[in-house]
Amino acid sequence: MRNKTIRLLATVVSLLAAPAVAADSSFSYKTSYRNVKQDPEKIWTGDALALGASGTVTIHEYELRTSRGDFLVSQIWNDDCSSGSCPTRLVRVAPHQPPVVLVDDMMHQIVPPDDPRFAGMAGNAAQAAFAQHPFVLANDGKTLLNGDFTFPVPEAKP
Numbered sequence: 001m002r003n004k005t006i007r008l009l010a011t012v013v014s015l016l017a018a019p020a021v022a023a024d025s026s027f028s029y030k031t032s033y034r035n036v037k038q039d040p041e042k043i044w045t046g047d048a049l050a051l052g053a054s055g056t057v058t059i060h061e062y063e064l065r066t067s068r069g070d071f072l073v074s075q076i077w078n079d080d081c082s083s084g085s086c087p088t089r090l091v092r093v094a095p096h097q098p099p100v101v102l103v104d105d106m107m108h109q110i111v112p113p114d115d116p117r118f119a120g121m122a123g124n125a126a127q128a129a130f131a132q133h134p135f136v137l138a139n140d141g142k143t144l145l146n147g148d149f150t151f152p153v154p155e156a157k158p
């Protein structure tokens with residue numbers, strides 16, 4: 001029981017500390033596209049955009065601009081979302097080039113700041129910290145963090 005409590009405390013502390021320690025590597029909210037039939041950024045295509053039982057598809061995006069290039073995290077809310085996680089992609093973006101997908105996986109479902117549920121998260125410090133910065137590029141750009149999920153970022157040319 002003690003080990004579980006210590007692990008839980010460590011997770012909460014890391015969630016609270018991550019934005020302060022790595023402020024320059026935290027992604028910022030960019031935009032949301034609601035009820036889409038096509039992705040304006042051309043990251044999601046085909047079946048990912050098919051209307052399912054929910055009747056809608058929504059895409060939320062977070063961006064990070066660095067001296068080594070610009071990155072975009074795109075999370076799609078569609079019928080592939082499970083309890084608390086949704087399909088998410090980290091892409092490198094460059095002007096006049098198609099996006100390069102670096103990570104494609106299920107990640108914690110985010111609540112963007114333009115969503116009414118976002119306002120209710122202030123009561124829980126760990127939830128509020130995660131809501132403000134759900135994606136962080138760490139280890140000199142080699143790891144994408146999404147709460148307690150970690151994803152290695154392969155080397156890719158922009």
